[in-house]
Amino acid sequence: MVKEKLDNQTEKAILEAAGKLFTRKGFAAARMEDIAKEAGINRALLHYYFRSKEKMFDLIFDQRVNEFFSGLGEIMFSEKGLEEKIRAIVEHEITTLSAHPDLPIFVLQELNQNPQRFLDHAGKAGAHPSTLLKKFSAQVKDEIKKGKIRNVDPSQLLMSIMSMAIYPFIAKPILKTIFETDEQGFNLIMKKRKKEVPDFILSALKV
Amino acid sequence: MVKEKLDNQTEKAILEAAGKLFTRKGFAAARMEDIAKEAGINRALLHYYFRSKEKMFDLIFDQRVNEFFSGLGEIMFSEKGLEEKIRAIVEHEITTLSAHPDLPIFVLQELNQNPQRFLDHAGKAGAHPSTLLKKFSAQVKDEIKKGKIRNVDPSQLLMSIMSMAIYPFIAKPILKTIFETDEQGFNLIMKKRKKEVPDFILSALKV
């Protein structure tokens, strides 16, 4: 009666293939034929396992959204000080996205297509995303009151942090052209960015 | 013999409709039927004017890439000082994208799909995009040498500027949820950002 977890090679292969193709091409442009080929099986079997293209996509998308936001909550709700927290966020984002570079464009493209999805997803996850901002906001305001940092709008600050860490992965093709470099060179630049960005932010926050 | 420029209502209507739908849904998900309906004509006429879906898309895409980078070169190659230049870039990007919010996700999604396009496009435009970085880089290094600003990597700085201005528009559905606001509220936040971001950057550059 126990559901098999080790044996289903096929299911795993399909999910991997589907993840790859949906993430790369988006829902509409990814074809079942391609997914089947990538998984080394045929189209019919995809439907045997997952019934429809949409159901497959929903599985993948939810998983990707989770990856995209994984770890962020933990860091935000940890008891770290502000500086340490900022360093941890940037480090975490850049490390995650270096391993999964096309995560953000995929998730954000599909969310722009159907914003409701994010609310649905947040619903499943439990806490409303705004609690994350509130926690961060309180901490920033506290530091301002103590005179530790300059007076800045916490929302604007949070946006800036996330922007600086994530956007380069979205703009990668442009950046590779501008910097006249390849994949390896780009990754090196991102690695340096793990230190550069927090330093930049903290310098901006100095009183 | 002169090509009509005023009379072709239809061509204009089609381009507008196509722009709207391609930008919103991407190439694969946008259907000729929808474009025709949006333009108030029927499918056959689309082909009469533009032959194929791909040709239509190429026109739209090129135009969108131009919009996305419009004005940036001018500002970069102007004789403004660094501070003024940073303020101008951020102001320009946020203003442009407030008027065309789904420009970046469309352009960047399609460029990720086919990075070659950017090189092709840059080719047509004349100057290689890397000249833009070189100009900016020289100016930053000069200011550093003069002791006017902190020692920062110009490439990293440029990335940060663009990130902070552009990324929020890509992450809009997420931000609207986190900030618990609507379209109007979002626009207000972006308006404030035109000042907040340059101030933030300049503060980070202080010696």
Next chain:
DNA sequence: GTCTATAGCTGGATAGAC
């Protein structure tokens, strides 16, 4: 230049054999 009708293809989904 604009329409209707339709050809022709692509791709998701199902039936049924093994």
Next chain:
DNA sequence: GTCTATCCAGCTATAGAC
């Protein structure tokens, strides 16, 4: 559980009338 064969809807593209 996996395959082949096939159905059928949806979409691009074209032909031909007006």
